[in-house]
Every structure is written in structure tokens, then in C-alpha cells.
Amino acid sequence: MGRTSRKPTGIFITLEGGEGSGKTTHARRLCEWLRTQGLKVLHTREPGGTLLAEQLRNLLLDKSAETIAPETEAWLILAARRQHVDHVIKPALADGMTVVCDRFSDSTMAYQGYGRGLDLRVLETMNDWATGKLVPHLTLLFDVPVAVGLRRRQQTSSQNRLDREAKRFHEKVRSGFHALARREPRRITVIDSAQSLESVTQTVEELVMNWLKTHHAGKSRRR
Template sequence: MGRVSGKPTGIFITLEGGEGSGKTTQARRLCERLTAQSLDVLHTREPGGTLLAERLRSILLDHSVETIAPETEAYLIFAARRQHVDHVIKPALARGMTVVCDRFSDSTMAYQGYGRGLDLRALRTMNDWATGKLAPQLTLLFDVPVSIGLGRRRGRAATENRLDRETERFHRKVRAGFHALARREPRRIMVIDSARPLESVAQAVEALVMNWLKTYRIPTSKRR
């Protein structure tokens, strides 16, 4: 993809949802599918995506460090996001790439806002500051009951991280938070029932994204 009137024309897609909802699995599949469509794809994740941001990620997921206040956690996430946006996401979009990001701003609203109880308006303001108001054009929200998602993570025998030590109640608040975000922005955030088998989720993602790409590209070509 090229540029339209000097503006970057890359597409920014984020994948969101609770623990074990299938984000990483489906991100990989989606990237393969988009690459097959001749799109130049960048697959990245949050927190992370740059050297500094990945270091902050390790701290955030490490349960052996001292107790982390919710506010500290939010600041670290925003610090990582700024690095990621400046060094990776914006340059890729400026080159016309399709950026697929595993978690982004909605996770902060869901976890730090709805989950930890930090003020949503303050978080939005700080997030705008961290992103320079860069927002995804499309967000896929992988929705799965908390017990299923946590069960999948345990099944994977992944190394336990700080968030795994949270209560089910916390994860239920996060899930309700994601639902609230989706109600607020129904055009951007598409909810995908992720309790289904992996293949059927992948098919739903493919149908949704391919359809979205068609409608997304029409206004772009009209401007030319």
C-alpha cells in the first residue's frame, strides 16, 4: 500500500481479550492469512515490541519483584507503549505495513481500569499521551468465559506470571470491562466468541477481517 495525500495508509489491527482467550494463536494465523493477501505484515505485541518495552514486560510479568501499585503498573505499561508506538508501530504504518498487535490500549482500560479500579478518564488521558492518539482501525475482541481461558493457560503449562496469581473475580471484572469497551465502540471492536474450537474461531476471524478489509479499502480508493 502506498500513501494517500501524504498520510500513512498502513492498517492497524489489535487483538484483545482475557488470559488464554486465543489472541496469540489467532494473531499468528491472521498474519499468515494477510501475508497471503500480499499485505506487508508486522506481528507485534504489548507490553513489548522494542528492547526497552520487552524489559518492562519482564518486570510487569515477574511476580518475584516487590508489590507493584496499580498506578506504577499503569505507568510502566504507558512507558512501554510510547516506545513501541514511536519505534515500531508508527514507522511501520508510515511504510504502509499492516500492523497486527497482540494487546494494546483496550487491555489497559480493561485490566488497569475495570480490573484494578483505576480512574478510566485518567487512564484515557494518559493513554492518549502515550500513543499520541494513535488508535487501531480494527480490534478483534476474543471473548471466552474466565474459567475456560484460565484452564487453557494452565493446560499449556505456561510459566506462571503475575497475572495468573489474580483471582477469578479480577478476571471477571476484566472481561466485563472488555464488554463495556465493545459497547462503547461497536464499529471498531468486533467481539468473537472464542469458546469454540480453534479452527472455528480462525474461520470467524478470517471471514470478519476479509469482509472488513473490503469495506475499509473502498473509501481509500475513492479518495484517490
């Protein structure tokens, strides 16, 4: 699929949060639940989602990589985002699908901006350039204390380049996410992901159900 000029009609939901906060687990569960509601769903992730973007993801997460300057990291992530938006997200939205994306623009602001210290306004402009100003309709921010998230990750996943960052870096990312949520409370909802898996799942479903009732009743194409 190439560039599309069709107007997006589907719903765009992003899941955000720090390492091990539950994004991937809840993206999967949310997609299953949305399908039971009769919606056509696309589950995707960032960095990644296209062949080139997944290759960039591998480079970014490779723990044996040479030192990557914050600016280089930002350019690579945004290059991957543009591919993803053009080839996957926009065509799916134009098709009336509900797109559920594991990380998107807020991660760039939180990690490269608040975490690495890149200028937030510059990043915002660059990100607008990468997304063509595509903004999620709804963002779920999974929030856990840094130590809890890192412990959960250690128990289950192999370590990547970002796991090697100091706790202080992850704290800056977490408070960056909080700052973003304060700035855009209508789009971003903070979810206490330190609760049990089942309780967080229920919170997510109730929240999305209410959002759909209020904003999108009957607008998205059914299966």
C-alpha cells in the first residue's frame, strides 16, 4: 500500500507507557475485546509495523549497537513512523478499521524529549512532519513505578538497549508521560497498571466502551 489521500474514518487508539508497563499485553487483550464488539481491528506497534520500520526497530533496540546520539535515535524513530503512518495506519483508518498501536508519538516526546533532553518544540515539529499531523483519537497511558515495570520485564523478556538505561532515565520518561497527560487530558487517560492484570483489563474495556459510546457510536465499519 502506498500514500493515501483518503480521509481517515476509523478509530486510532494508542497504548503508551514505560518499560514493562503492560502495553503489549493490553494491546493484545484490547484487540480481542474490540473484535468481540464487531469492529475490524488492526494491531500494530512502533517502532515497526512495516518491513523497513521493523529493520529500524532492530537497529534501535540492539544492545550491542555503537553509542547512538539522541538526535540519531529520534531521526530513526521518526523515519520508521513515517513509513508506518503512510503504509499501514492511514490506509487502515481510511478503510474504517480500528487501529490499535503499541507506542506512538507520545513515546517520542517522553523518551527522546523528557528522557534524553532533546528540545520538545523541535521534536514536536519533527514529529508532525513524520505523522502528517495524525493524532490518536484516544491514548491509554499505562503507568507503573519504574522498579515494578523493569522487574516485570526482567522476568519475561530479553533485555534490550533501553533496559540498560539508568533508573533516573526511566523516572524522567515516566514524569514526561505524566506531563503529556496533563497537557492533553481529553486524549490521554492514565491507567494505574500496578493493579492486577484482570483489574487493568476491566478498566481498559470500560474506558474504551464509554469512549466508543460517546464518540463513535455506529461510525466504524462492522465486520
